[in-house]
Amino acid sequence: MKKICGLIILMLTQVAVSSAHEEMHWMPANCTQNREQLFNYFNQAPLLGLDPHDYAFTLVKQLNAGNVPGDSLAVDKLLSQAAISFFSDVAYGTKAVRVYYDGLKYVPDCLDIPQLLYESLSAGSFGQLLTKLEPSTPEYVSLKRLIAVYTDRIQRNDYHNVQITSANVDSNNHPLIDKLFQLGFLDTCAYNVHEDTLLVKTRAAQYMFEFLEDGELRPKVLDEFNISLEKRLVELHHALNTFRWLNCLRKTQPVIVVNIPAAGLFVYKADSTLLYSRVIVGKARTPTTPLASRINEVIMFPYWNVPHNIAVKELLPGIKGAPKIFLEAGNYQVLDKSGKIVDPLTINWQALNKHYFPYTLRQVFGCDNSLGIIKLDFFNPYSTYLHDTPAKSYFMFNSRYFSHGCIRLEEAIPLATLIAPENAAHIDSLSKLKIAPIGAPINIAVAAKPPVIILYEVAWPGVNGVVRFFDDVYEKFR
Structure with a gap:
């Protein structure tokens, strides 16, 4: 029988753990495209609110450097395990949402991840699998979009944790302009922004943090503005995980x-x-x-x-x-x-x-x-x-x-x-x-x-799709 990259007899979960099965899906020369696509998915982990270190990180690093540790079959199975873990986290979240009483005993399971992975490899549609498995809810999309903005800002060479001290909403308040750029309200951090524009963007930021939209930088407003993007990303990742966890439950009811x-x-x-x-x-x-x-x-x-x-x-x-x-x-x-x-x-x-x-x-x-x-x-x-x-x-x-x-x-x-x-x-x-x-x-x-x-x-999106940050009233995120 002619071998086709990704064609397997058993489910990928079985392939990943069975030393008896000899079919490979990532390591042979004719599987290079699938392997590169898998690594591209892993590289997207931060934008998905996931940690790339959770998905065979050391092994992937070695393979990208041209080193194949051990025998190819064992490596192939480890990559299959990492792929199933990655796509399960994309579809369901990395962990169950914490509740102190669980009367539902709900565990998301509406998708057969190994089977869908196998089918995409067999059909040559592996490049579309992420889109197929991700939730499509507006709340998830809004959170993911903001995560992309904040991740981009943090990765800039000139990024630093801005602290606003002045209550003036004008072009001389450079930290305010820097912060509005970091939060995604300004496309650049140029300091020649018109003051009318600056006032509009400040009000928009006040709305995000659930304050009166009057353009006044009162002490509590400054406190929220001055929270770092790193902490905001933690809050956004947490919420994104929750919407993944909810996704199966809300599909039919x-x-x-x-x-x-x-x-x-x-x-x-x-x-x-x-x-x-x-x-x-x-x-x-x-x-x-x-x-x-x-x-x-x-x-x-x-x-x-x-x-x-x-x-x-x-x-x-x-x-x-x-x-x-x-x-x-x-x-x-x-x-x-x-x-x-x-x-x-x-x-x-x-x-x-x-x-x-x-x-x-x-x-x-x-x-x-x-x-x-x-x-x-x-x-x-x-x-x-x-x-x-x-x-x-x-x-x-x-x-x-x-x-x-x-x-x-x-x-x-x-x-x-x-x-x-x-x-x-x-x-x-x-x-x-x-x-x-x-x-x-x-x-x-x-x-x-x-x-x-x-x-x-x-962090939570409203019915209008805008993500907002609310008071950590019980101090669970501090």
């Missing part, structure tokens, strides 16, 4: 992603964003925990079972001052350990404290219910859920870190109708009621049980 630093919720499906909502997440003292689960239920007119810490630290002092007035004003019920409602006037509130509080406070539906009109529930060990809120004004802030760990939604009803289309009309009609119907709360099952993933990424 809506996936709800909450990014804590961005204080935003995104519903992705395939290459589209079906919905975006501003959210309010946990403050640094009471952080929201990264997790993965599935939404199983929509609850209309929900009770709010007040967490113990909130009850004893924030509500109890007010209750002690005027129990009846405080509890009625907030629509609170008091439950005993068996879940029965207790008359608050029969309780000696002065005897209670954070160490002794054998009750549960429950807020019933009303204008001031902390959960608003709707709650989206999913199992997790942190009592975290998505919910509406009566305090809509907080969504106007850029830094929306105000909650005790749960996630308040600006677009609660649209999200509920999106994930439970079979009950969308019912949810919509209930949301228009002025008072809760008899028998509330109303539990509505979500048939599709879509994944919900809460994660922590400082």
Whole structure:
């Protein structure tokens, strides 16, 4: 049988580890083009947010120098292993996204990497394999584009970590011009840039860092501008890895992603964003925990079972001052350990404290219910859920870190109708009621049980495709 470069009997994974198989794919003279293309792929690793040292780096260096260590068959198999590893990282990411509770047990596996590698070698289309395996989502493309800009700037001979000290937005502020060039807002670092242009680019940079776009270089603005490109690349690589990891999951179903630093919720499906909502997440003292689960239920007119810490630290002092007035004003019920409602006037509130509080406070539906009109529930060990809120004004802030760990939604009803289309009309009609119907709360099952993933990424593209850098509110990237 005539030998063809890349033609194999077994899958490449088997070829890579089986000493019995004698077919080679990279080392023979008629495979030179494939080998050169493979090395070209490895050279692109930094632009892909990958580390070229992970892919037979020493061996590749030796081969490029004209040295073939050991026998050709063993070398060929090592290159096959490196190729499979490289393309797996391109398609799926280099590691699983860290969540503290993983109710999905999701591992991306929607592509047969060894088989696709084999087919591309057999068909002579190996040069198109990278494009075929990379995610095509707009978020991935935006992140990759910015990585290319920052990598180019860092590789310039005149690159240095610029520190801006002057708050003047004019052509005399050379560090500002240098930084705007490094960040990709200016095509050159020429110091004769017109001041109107400089002001426009400064505002664009303020938008990227989620500041008021007024062109004023206040101290906090300068702090963000002065973070090095090296650190920004770490953040971008981290986010790119996350979008690779998400890619298989979102191909066939809506996936709800909450990014804590961005204080935003995104519903992705395939290459589209079906919905975006501003959210309010946990403050640094009471952080929201990264997790993965599935939404199983929509609850209309929900009770709010007040967490113990909130009850004893924030509500109890007010209750002690005027129990009846405080509890009625907030629509609170008091439950005993068996879940029965207790008359608050029969309780000696002065005897209670954070160490002794054998009750549960429950807020019933009303204008001031902390959960608003709707709650989206999913199992997790942190009592975290998505919910509406009566305090809509907080969504106007850029830094929306105000909650005790749960996630308040600006677009609660649209999200509920999106994930439970079979009950969308019912949810919509209930949301228009002025008072809760008899028998509330109303539990509505979500048939599709879509994944919900809460994660922590400082760099993140918005629905307009612009990558933004958010406050590292929990200091996980420092």
